[in-house]
Amino acid sequence: MTFTHVVTFTWTGDAADDPAVVDGIAESLRRWIADADLPGLRSWSCGRDAGLTGNNADFAVVAVFDDVDAYAVYRDDPEHRRIIDEQIAHRVGQRTAVQFAG
Known part of the structure; x- marks a missing residue:
């Protein structure tokens, strides 16, 4: 069983x-x-929306972990x-997230 984290952002201000x-x-x-030591991280990707469908978010991150504990290490990592804090939070117009086991 794995644990997946998906987060999407709609940008505002200079990011938009x-x-x-x-x-x-x-x-x-x-x-x-690439530089982090994140045990239990199976896969990770991010990117901007391809623009194929209207009303999508602008950007997404998808990460798959061995378990919830590995996700918590990722979530709380100081560099993350x-x-x-420095590059994302003040530029977010809307954020959605979901985590699920499966």
Whole structure:
């Protein structure tokens, strides 16, 4: 059994207007994942919406873990929190998330 985390963002401000801002956020997240020691992380990806359907969020992160405990380590990782605090939180117009076992 695995545990999956999906989060979507609709951007506001400079992130909504400047694709380079979102590219910078994605790069920071990818660099963190590449360098982090996150036991139990099976897969991780992020990216902007492809624009194929209206009313979608602008950006998503999908992560699959061995279990809830591995997700909690990821969620609470200090570098993850720093990226959220410094680059993401103030640019979010709307955030949705779901976590599920399966």
